[in-house]
Amino acid sequence: MSHPETSSSAARITPRTLKGFRDYPPEIMIPRERLIDTARRVYRSFGFAPIDTPALEYLDVLTGKGSDETDKQMYRFVDHGGREVGMRFDLTVPLARFAAQHIQELGTPFKRYHIATVWRGENTQRGRYREFMQCDFDTIGVESVTADIETALVIFELLHAIGMPRFTLRLNNRMVLNGLLQRLDLADRASAVLRSLDKLGKLRADDVAKELESVVGLSDAQARDVVGLAALDGDNDAILRDLEHRTEGSEVGQTGVARLREIVAAFEAATGEPGQLRIDPSIARGLDYYTGPIYETFLDELPAIGSICSGGRYDDLAGLFTRQRLPGIGASLGLDRLLAAQEELGLIERVRTPTPILIAFFAADRYHDYLRLARSLRRAGIGSELFPEPRKLGAQLKYADKQGFRAVLILGEDEFQAGTCRIKDLKVGSQEVVHVGPDAGQLVDHLRDLVA
């Protein structure tokens, strides 16, 4: 109307989102933010401090480390000043740059968490988008096994805090794999072998063995030996003994097994839940840069969705940027996967409001009294929305129902006169009349139980 030139349908632009990019409406954003808050709280409780870095970096900063694959997936452009620029495709490369640039002031150990959006122009799939969020935590500058142990403990606490205590943290050590490959005389083909090995979760052992022979060129015996790792069964002690045997004569391998042993013992001592940490020699993780312990976390109720928290140790984070050696270890929560899992397990309550209480705007000339009441409730820590117009009560209740409010406060002239308030519990359907009291104190006491 005010823009006649855009009112014809020919001039109108179709509203749409780019492939792999998403809108997040309130009912999606509310559980998402809750999860992020929980991760933040757990990270901070262990002493990890927040950092942020720019979404855009000089292209050479990002491409330096990247494989051809990540190069292909990176969003890049030339800015108005002629600079070659890329969008970060993970939070580890920015961390490496950040650490190389600031480690003098930061000192070590440096523990940081970083929850931020990253971009990859890869093909989309269910649960894989071109814009997504990573929730990393890392410890820089600690070679000792204590950092490996703490990483496992953070994952443990995180999953419990999220309310998903039924999970298995699977642990392996690249040193063990390297030791084994050394013994098999395959050190030169390590990354190809590991890539195939990593498929053991998805493919049958026979197929992986076949791939190792045909693609990587292993002998029958070598392939069987590698795949045999996955067949290892029994408790952690039994597996560790077996691994010790298999890596005999390899110093790296033996060191790796010893480190696993320490992690297992400390995890048990700290949590009292030894069953939730399992040595799994078939966990390889695709990445070349892992050099020590590696972690993957699977939900017992939904293992098929894949690892929801993974990470590992790397000996040289920032070698591209500085001569100073910066060893580190860290992991990343798979936010989207975890949300998908919670959704599938029916753990996500669908609400469109972060606020539990709606105050019906009922008596038109009591507006100021409603404002005062709302303020008292908010000050007492009870989120309260005042309906903006004195519409029909039925319409306001309908709105409250649709948005997912926990309760509606109904006060008309009668209630104001009597100093009372009706609390309508939308979930149960019951209703009670309570005294408001000074500063709404009595009302607050009632509501606290309700919204707890």
Add this chain to the structure above:
RNA sequence: GUGGCUGUAGCUCAGCUGGAUAGAGCAUCAGAUUGUGGCUCUGAGGGUCGGGGGUUCGAAUCCCCUCAGCCACCCCA
């Protein structure tokens, strides 16, 4: 990036081998119901049939291109 499947109202879908004004359920809005949501009834709004081009007297229907989604592969910080 490669291959396959799919795309009709906000959502789930129907719509025959090409035929006239494209339908249903749910959802939305209004009313029944000016101090009480979910249930019921009545009514209304809502469609470039993903988009563009082609074949045809005639296309939601057939063909090509394109965009998007799903699945598999590739890969996986």
